[in-house]
Amino acid sequence: MIRPVAHRLLLLRHCEAAPAAAGDFGTKGDLARPLTEAGHKMARARGESMRRTGLVPDLVLCSPAMRTRQTYAGLLPFGNSARPEIRIEPTLYLAAPDELLARLRATPDEVHTILLVGHNPGLPALARYLNGVESALESDFALGTLATFHVEVEEHESVALAWKSLGPKTAWLESFSQN
Numbered sequence: 001m002i003r004p005v006a007h008r009l010l011l012l013r014h015c016e017a018a019p020a021a022a023g024d025f026g027t028k029g030d031l032a033r034p035l036t037e038a039g040h041k042m043a044r045a046r047g048e049s050m051r052r053t054g055l056v057p058d059l060v061l062c063s064p065a066m067r068t069r070q071t072y073a074g075l076l077p078f079g080n081s082a083r084p085e086i087r088i089e090p091t092l093y094l095a096a097p098d099e100l101l102a103r104l105r106a107t108p109d110e111v112h113t114i115l116l117v118g119h120n121p122g123l124p125a126l127a128r129y130l131n132g133v134e135s136a137l138e139s140d141f142a143l144g145t146l147a148t149f150h151v152e153v154e155e156h157e158s159v160a161l162a163w164k165s166l167g168p169k170t171a172w173l174e175s176f177s178q179n
Contacts, residue, residue, distance in 0.1 A: 011116050012145070014117065046144055
């Protein structure tokens with residue numbers, strides 16, 4: 001009999017970013033938007049709260065936007081020896097919830113905690129889809145919002161599945177924190 005191990009999904013919206021350069025309304029300008037000083041401070045505070053509560057990812061999936069990469073960098077370090085695998089993935093930039101879900105489902109189940117650093121409206125839509133009914137999730141995530149989910153492990157023919165079976169009501173909101 002397989003003993004299920006806790007799996008967690010952490011959804012983090014990037015912190016406050018500067019507007020795009022004057023007149024640059026395209027993707028290139030949006031991708032290049034850095035965090036403001038307040039955004040850097042917000043990311044450091046979020047990292048400190050994650051350390052206090054023991055939220056240490058095994059894998060970080062991050063949009064390639066500068067604001068998401070700088071948000072993740074502001075969280076560091078997670079702990080003494082914690083060195084999560086970091087993947088900057090172009091498909092996560094402004095991804096729709098179904099794209100985010102497909103990426104999460106492709107994760108090996110040996111990964112117990114995933115931190116996904118991304119954008120509105122994809123992150124809150126994914127959170128509502130997975131959890132179902134939480135009133136805290138009725139609106140978009142404010143800048144720097146972290147939603148923490150416990151992911152159910154499904155046992156099927158003596159194989160424990162966590163990420164592959166991710167779907168509606170398979171992840172339960174543990175905490176919802178806005179800066």
